[in-house]
Amino acid sequence: xxxxxxxVDSPYxxxxxxxxxxVLSGLYMTEQRHRPPEETFGDRDPAPFGEAISQxxxxxxxxxxxxxxxxxxxxxxxxxxxxxxxRRIPYGMTRTYGELAEALGKPNxxxxxxxxxxxxxxxxxxxxxRVIGANGSLTGYGGGLxxxxxxxxxxxxxxxxxxxxxx
Numbered sequence: 001x002x003x004x005x006x007x008v009d010s011p012y013x014x015x016x017x018x019x020x021x022x023v024l025s026g027l028y029m030t031e032q033r034h035r036p037p038e039e040t041f042g043d044r045d046p047a048p049f050g051e052a053i054s055q056x057x058x059x060x061x062x063x064x065x066x067x068x069x070x071x072x073x074x075x076x077x078x079x080x081x082x083x084x085x086x087r088r089i090p091y092g093m094t095r096t097y098g099e100l101a102e103a104l105g106k107p108n109x110x111x112x113x114x115x116x117x118x119x120x121x122x123x124x125x126x127x128x129x130r131v132i133g134a135n136g137s138l139t140g141y142g143g144g145l146x147x148x149x150x151x152x153x154x155x156x157x158x159x160x161x162x163x164x165x166x167x
Contacts, residue, residue, distance in 0.1 A: 003042030006049050011060055011154075012147050015124070016041065019048040025072040027052075027122045029143040034119055056124070062154075065091035067125045075119060082116035089130045092155045096134050114140070124151070 005018045005026075018026030018041050028035045046053075051069050058064035073083050085103055089095050095103075097110040097117070104113070120128040123143055129151040133139040141148035 003040070004045045004048055005041035006044060006046040006053075008049075008053055008056065010056065012124075012143070012150065015056070017049050017052055018042070020072050020074075022048045023070050023072040024049070024052050024122065024125070025074060027125055029123060029147065032123070032143050052125075059124070069125065071122055071125070073122065073126070075116070075121070078112065079116040079119055082113055083120055083122075083126050086117065086120065086126050086128055086130070089127055091127075092157070094130050094132045094152065096132055097139075098134055100131065110134075130155075 001020060002022075003018060003020050003025075005016055007014050007016050009015075013030050016026070016028045016035075017024060018028070026036070026041070055064055055067050055069050059067070073080055075083065081104055082100065085100050088103075097114045098107070100117075101107055101109040101113045106112075114131075117128045117131050118140060120126050123129070129141055129143070129148045138145050138148050138152070
């Protein structure tokens with residue numbers, strides 16, 4: 001199993017992209033909760049990240065609303081179900097933890113959905129920032145509530161294009 005990584009600038013701070021056997025398996029923000037140790041990211045090499053970087057640039061420029069870069073989501077079967085459901089939340093929209101649990105056919109699992117959401121290894125592309133509390137509050141986000149609020153404002157059209165991306 002070969003792991004490589006690169007770091008790109010974004011309007012939300014540096015993003016560390018990790019590939020396992022050439023497929024994107026991680027996208028982490030600085031000071032992110034559940035961020036793996038740096039030494040697990042492998043050597044620094046931008047080679048496998050061209051398409052992911054292009055799509056992130058287009059997203060932050062306000063030109064892309066749905067990612068289609070290949071992903072390797074390593075987690076438990078339940079976590080992978082939650083992460084797949086996250087990818088179904090449309091750009092600019094939000095869902096509650098309860099709505100996600102309901103969509104998975106597990107209406108009493110909103111807490112488990114929240115835990116799985118928090119362990120999402122590919123932030124932004126797998127849009128865990130689009131999940132909110134039942135009362136509309138911006139509950140927990142591994143990248144920090146400020147970033148979550150800014151991402152939601154950007155996608156909702158109230159934050160403007162993220163033109164200061166420094167790719």
